[in-house]
Amino acid sequence: MMRRAIGIDNRGAPVAVAAVRGIGGRVRVSSVDPVRVQEGRLSAGTAVSVGMPARTAVTTWIQAPFPSRRKARRVAPALLDMELPFPLENCIWSVVAEQSDATGCAMLAVAARREDVQKRLDELAAAGLDPHVLDHEGLALWSRSLDEFPPPPQERFRVVVYRHPEGVVMAIGSPGKLRGVYTVAGVSRAQMERLLVAHLGSEWRTALTTPGELLFFCCGPSGAGADACLREALGVTAAITVHTADAPDHFLARALAVRALLPGPWHCNLRRGELAHPDWVARDRRGFRLSLAVLVVSGLLLGGLGLSVGREAQRRLDNQNRAFRAEASRIAGYPVLARGRDAINEVSLAVDTRLAELRVFEQQLQPSLLHLLPRVMEAVLHGEGAIERLDLAPGRAQLTVRAPDREALEQIGTGLEAAGLRPVQAPDVRPASGGGVIADLSLMGVSP
Amino acid sequence: MMTGSRTNVGIAVALLVFAAGLTVALDAFSQLRRSRVLWETRRQELSELQALGASLEQAEAFRDACRAQAPASPEPETAALFRDAFPDATPEIRRTRLDRDGGWQRYDIELALSNTSVARVLQFIETAERAAPPARLERCVFRSRPGGGHADVVLNLVRLQPVP
Numbered sequence: 001m002m003r004r005a006i007g008i009d010n011r012g013a014p015v016a017v018a019a020v021r022g023i024g025g026r027v028r029v030s031s032v033d034p035v036r037v038q039e040g041r042l043s044a045g046t047a048v049s050v051g052m053p054a055r056t057a058v059t060t061w062i063q064a065p066f067p068s069r070r071k072a073r074r075v076a077p078a079l080l081d082m083e084l085p086f087p088l089e090n091c092i093w094s095v096v097a098e099q100s101d102a103t104g105c106a107m108l109a110v111a112a113r114r115e116d117v118q119k120r121l122d123e124l125a126a127a128g129l130d131p132h133v134l135d136h137e138g139l140a141l142w143s144r145s146l147d148e149f150p151p152p153p154q155e156r157f158r159v160v161v162y163r164h165p166e167g168v169v170m171a172i173g174s175p176g177k178l179r180g181v182y183t184v185a186g187v188s189r190a191q192m193e194r195l196l197v198a199h200l201g202s203e204w205r206t207a208l209t210t211p212g213e214l215l216f217f218c219c220g221p222s223g224a225g226a227d228a229c230l231r232e233a234l235g236v237t238a239a240i241t242v243h244t245a246d247a248p249d250h251f252l253a254r255a256l257a258v259r260a261l262l263p264g265p266w267h268c269n270l271r272r273g274e275l276a277h278p279d280w281v282a283r284d285r286r287g288f289r290l291s292l293a294v295l296v297v298s299g300l301l302l303g304g305l306g307l308s309v310g311r312e313a314q315r316r317l318d319n320q321n322r323a324f325r326a327e328a329s330r331i332a333g334y335p336v337l338a339r340g341r342d343a344i345n346e347v348s349l350a351v352d353t354r355l356a357e358l359r360v361f362e363q364q365l366q367p368s369l370l371h372l373l374p375r376v377m378e379a380v381l382h383g384e385g386a387i388e389r390l391d392l393a394p395g396r397a398q399l400t401v402r403a404p405d406r407e408a409l410e411q412i413g414t415g416l417e418a419a420g421l422r423p424v425q426a427p428d429v430r431p432a433s434g435g436g437v438i439a440d441l442s443l444m445g446v447s448p
Numbered sequence: 449m450m451t452g453s454r455t456n457v458g459i460a461v462a463l464l465v466f467a468a469g470l471t472v473a474l475d476a477f478s479q480l481r482r483s484r485v486l487w488e489t490r491r492q493e494l495s496e497l498q499a500l501g502a503s504l505e506q507a508e509a510f511r512d513a514c515r516a517q518a519p520a521s522p523e524p525e526t527a528a529l530f531r532d533a534f535p536d537a538t539p540e541i542r543r544t545r546l547d548r549d550g551g552w553q554r555y556d557i558e559l560a561l562s563n564t565s566v567a568r569v570l571q572f573i574e575t576a577e578r579a580a581p582p583a584r585l586e587r588c589v590f591r592s593r594p595g596g597g598h599a600d601v602v603l604n605l606v607r608l609q610p611v612p
Contacts, residue, residue, distance in 0.1 A: 040580045224493040288455075294463040299469030306469070306476035311477070320490040327494060331501040340489075344496050357548055358507035361514045366610050369585045370573045377566075386592060387599075393587040 005047040006032060006379050007257030009250070010127060010163035012221025018253035019046075020261050027261060029254055037129065041440025049260035050124055051137030052251060052270050055183040057112035058084065059138055061287035064105045069098050072105035090114055092273065096139060096266045099177070107180065110136050112270050132280055133260045134271040135160070137252060142253030143266050145217045149243055151175035154212040157200050161187075161230070162252060163222040172199045178266075187233040209238050214375040218244045280288050369394065372419070376393065379415030383408045388438065397421060397443040404436045413441070421446060510550050518581035518610050529579055530559065537561055544575040551611035557583065561601045563593050569601050576605060583607045 064072035
């Protein structure tokens with residue numbers, strides 16, 4: 001991306017040179033000594049832009065019958081070939097603007113014969129100039145005039161008039177569309193009428209006398225004083241809307257420089273292909289090589305990143321596998337070769353076996369049945385009963401008890417429940433031989 | 449022509465290197481995605497293993513607690529325990545060797561007492577459970593005798609003793 005550009009207009013004398021420097025998206029225009037340019041004393045990275053005269057370069061609108069811009073671009077060469085008075089293969093051309101709607105796509109094309117471009121370059125070389133950009137002067141005039149003097153709301157038509165010692169260049173259009181660029185030897189009434197009618201229709205005459213509707217934007221080495229000249233040429237005595245550019249002799253140079261520096265609409269460089277500037281060819285080649293190098297380095301970085309990520313993932317998995325195997329072997333008490341779920345099953349089996357072996361130690365530390373015995377006895381005595389038989393083991397008890405009556409038996413049952421012993425089933429109660437009742441109780445929930 | 453051909457070779461090489469690098473990177477990230485699933489699976493499996501290990505450690509803690517309670521030579525003391533409390537009784541003692549965990553001897557003691565004071569039996573059990581190593585009452589069967597306070601008793605006790 002160029003940060004500085006120089007535009008040169010060598011139509012007048014002296015040669016007009018404008019330098020433009022891009023600063024934070026804005027441009028600063030300054031003047032440059034033409035001698036410095038001709039001697040090639042320019043800072044590195046400066047783009048030099050010169051205009052291609054409108055008389056040797058054609059601008060024309062071509063219309064593709066479909067709205068798709070991509071398809072329209074494809075047929076543009078064929079359409080342009082039909083429009084041009086010379087074979088397209090002998091031309092340097094480009095499409096600089098596209099406007100599509102439902103009916104089709106209109107494209108503004110610029111074309112110049114290769115030999116004309118070469119001739120222009122030779123002329124410039126003879127004058128000590130070797131431009132990087134050969135811009136179409138009509139496009140430059142038109143786009144810059146819109147930038148420097150944006151169309152007011154009432155403006156319907158605009159004619160940019162660039163007067164130089166050898167003639168006049170006119171860019172004619174409406175604010176949204178450039179309709180044509182012409183070079184004439186002088187501003188004559190007949191020519192003006194013919195051009196304005198051709199491009200603006202009969203409305204131009206009404207617009208001419210309505211303030212602000214038809215604007216004449218004047219510039220060029222002989223741009224000053226164009227007002228009277230135009231009135232005379234158009235045959236009107238009333239006032240017409242004329243705007244003269246600031247520093248009109250440097251207007252084209254400024255336009256060329258700004259267009260070479262900034263991205264924007266209607267960019268055009270007719271110095272391309274085999275006629276391209278050697279510096280730019282070398283720059284493009286360097287850019288291309290840099291792109292290839294970036295591609296290779298990116299590939300290598302991606303590959304390296306991929307390998308390291310893959311290795312890290314595998315390393316982490318290996319670590320987990322090692323930790324798993326070590327833990328499995330430690331718990332099982334022997335080297336476990338199985339992996340994953342199989343290993344867990346194997347270890348689980350080993351642990352169950354070990355737990356069965358170790359259960360005896362756990363049981364040995366459980367609370368004693370001794371603490372339960374007095375509670376059972378107390379429950380029976382509290383119910384005025386007597387124990388006939390007691391079989392007490394962890395988790396269960398069989399009790400045969402003698403009680404005076406069923407009420408006392410129920411009281412014993414309540415006492416036993418308070419002691420944490422619940423009957424498994426209804427007690428088997430039978431009369432006792434010496435009076436009272438005898439009951440066989442099956443109890444559970446004996447918490448050891 | 450030569451330059452064009454070299455340029456094409458350069459483009460081809462650069463594209464190949466980039467494509468290879470991209471393929472390796474994509475493959476690695478695909479592997480990473482798969483690995484994440486495997487890591488999670490391994491982590492869960494390791495957690496399961498650790499849970500198994502924890503249950504084993506708890507059981508081993510009981511064993512260690514038993515070891516802490518046990519003196520070196522239990523046999524004379526066990527005999528003395530019964531001799532002092534019930535001189536006429538003849539306990540039936542069954543010994544089982546538990547060879548793992550450093551070697552242990554398990555004593556299953558069955559003591560049948562006829563028409564014995566219940567209070568004395570309870571006192572004996574208490575004494576036995578306080579001995580070192582403690583005897584644990586595994587089962588007891590009381591059959592009352594007329595008159596109260598006496599019963600036919602069958603006691604099952606278990607003692608664990610490390611083999612010296």
